[in-house]
Amino acid sequence: MNSASRSVIDCTDLNVYYGDTHAVADVNISFAANEITALIGPSGCGKSTVLRSLNRMNDLVSSARIEGTVAYRGIDVYSPEVDVIEVRRRIGMVFQKPNPFPSSIYDNIAYGPRVTGMKVDSMDDLVEESLRKAALWDDVKHKLKTGGNELSGGQQQRMCIARAIATKPEVILMDEPCSALDPISTLKIEDLMTELAREFTIIIVTHNMQQAARVSQRTAFFTAAPDERGARTGRMVEFDTTAKIFGDPVDPRTEAYISGKFG
Numbered sequence: 001m002n003s004a005s006r007s008v009i010d011c012t013d014l015n016v017y018y019g020d021t022h023a024v025a026d027v028n029i030s031f032a033a034n035e036i037t038a039l040i041g042p043s044g045c046g047k048s049t050v051l052r053s054l055n056r057m058n059d060l061v062s063s064a065r066i067e068g069t070v071a072y073r074g075i076d077v078y079s080p081e082v083d084v085i086e087v088r089r090r091i092g093m094v095f096q097k098p099n100p101f102p103s104s105i106y107d108n109i110a111y112g113p114r115v116t117g118m119k120v121d122s123m124d125d126l127v128e129e130s131l132r133k134a135a136l137w138d139d140v141k142h143k144l145k146t147g148g149n150e151l152s153g154g155q156q157q158r159m160c161i162a163r164a165i166a167t168k169p170e171v172i173l174m175d176e177p178c179s180a181l182d183p184i185s186t187l188k189i190e191d192l193m194t195e196l197a198r199e200f201t202i203i204i205v206t207h208n209m210q211q212a213a214r215v216s217q218r219t220a221f222f223t224a225a226p227d228e229r230g231a232r233t234g235r236m237v238e239f240d241t242t243a244k245i246f247g248d249p250v251d252p253r254t255e256a257y258i259s260g261k262f263g
Contacts, residue, residue: 006033008171008201009054009091013068016049018061023049024234027068029220031171036193036202038212038242041222041257046234047205050222051173054203055091056084072171089116091171092164097180098156100148105131105140108148108159112167126166133199134162135192154185158192165196172196174204178211190215209258212242219245221254 007030014027024046031037039047049058056077058064070077077087089112101108109127113120120126127144131137136158140151148159157177164172174193178186193202193215206212212219220239224232238245238254249255 007031008033008073009203010071010074011050011053011068012071014050014053014070015067016046016053016058017063017065017067019063021231022233024053027236029236029239031201031203032218033170033201034197034199035217036197036204036215037218037220038216039203039205039220039222040207040209040212041234041237042224043207044232044234045222045224047222048175049234050236051175051203051205054171054173055088055093057088057093059084085116089118089167090169091173092167092169094157094160094164094172094174094177096176098153098160100151100156100159103148104145105148105151105159106144108163109166112163116167118167130162130166131159133165133196134158135188135195136162152185154181154188157181157185157189161189161192161196165200169200171201171203174202176205176207178206178208186211209246213246216242218242221245221249221251221257223253223257 009031011027011029014024016024027050039051041047052058053066053070066078072091075082101111106127109130110123113126128137131140136155139155148156151159178189190211196202219242221237222234223237224234226232238249238251245254246258249258
């Protein structure tokens, strides 16, 4: 079975604009179930813009405009009939820096189910389940009423992952989730991603080539060349298995980036 036949999200001719700026052009990519896909490339090439388009986080930017299609399970998430809250429940997001809410660990995890009106038999059980899946339960089970911001950086990021898991998504988007963490915490998050991929589809933006090679099954390389006005438009250069991208890329620009010759 190929990736496309079991894809969860399909982008077709995706273009993203911020006002008059054409941020990303003509992206065609599919994300397979229970795989980790890494989006790599130099700064300003549109990786995070594409990621944020998948669950309509770009809606929060007033000047943003989307052309093309982002389909989740065959449904265009930008269709007027689609509930944005439901999109973000099914396609969760973990940001670059841990962003605990100013409340207890328990309330951080329970926040999503509460605000989305999820039917939950036992919130206690859901909080425990989410923290266990984020490999954080043993660290915090005796201090659930403690403020989430009192945890270490790595623990905060795992709590944010647990918070995303709590709404029972199918897809988890991660925008450079380890960039603010130390090496030990980074490896814990990487191990966690591998474990979570058994249940979730994970799409990660990373500048860490070693990380992309370690954790992902597929990799997309993006770049952006300035036009005559100096404006940069991101484009996807190549998308394939991670082994192929890192071992035998088709495009010389991919090879140059992977080898550190530019970027």
